[in-house]
């Protein structure tokens with residue numbers, strides 16, 4: 569017998585939605601996908617205007633906000649897609665290779 573992960577034993581393909589669709593929105597907060605990231609967003613807070621455009625566009629809800637102000641990134645959910653950097657009006661987000669943080673011991 570093949571040892572299968574517990575989740576597979578509980579939910580076989582027979583109970584999956586047709587087409588493997590995800591029927592509920594906003595569920596990415598339950599999954600930590602930051603380890604997939606090759607590029608990490610880094611913000612220059614001196615230039616940030618707290619317009620929250622990055623928050624609006626992030627597909628993974630990986631932007632942290634408090635009291636109407638941008639507070640940083642939830643890196644455990646950020647896949648490093650770079651959309652926030654592309655959409656940021658003052659261009660204060662840059663995408664930095666993860667390898668450079670590993671060398672710093674971050």
Ligand code: SF4
Nearest residue numbers: 616617619620622656
């Ligand atoms: S889009 Fe840019 S300026 Fe606006 S809140 Fe995000 S980081 Fe700050």
Ligand code: SF4
Nearest residue numbers: 626646647649650652
């Ligand atoms: S890089 Fe992509 S996933 Fe990460 S915070 Fe920016 S928009 Fe969100």
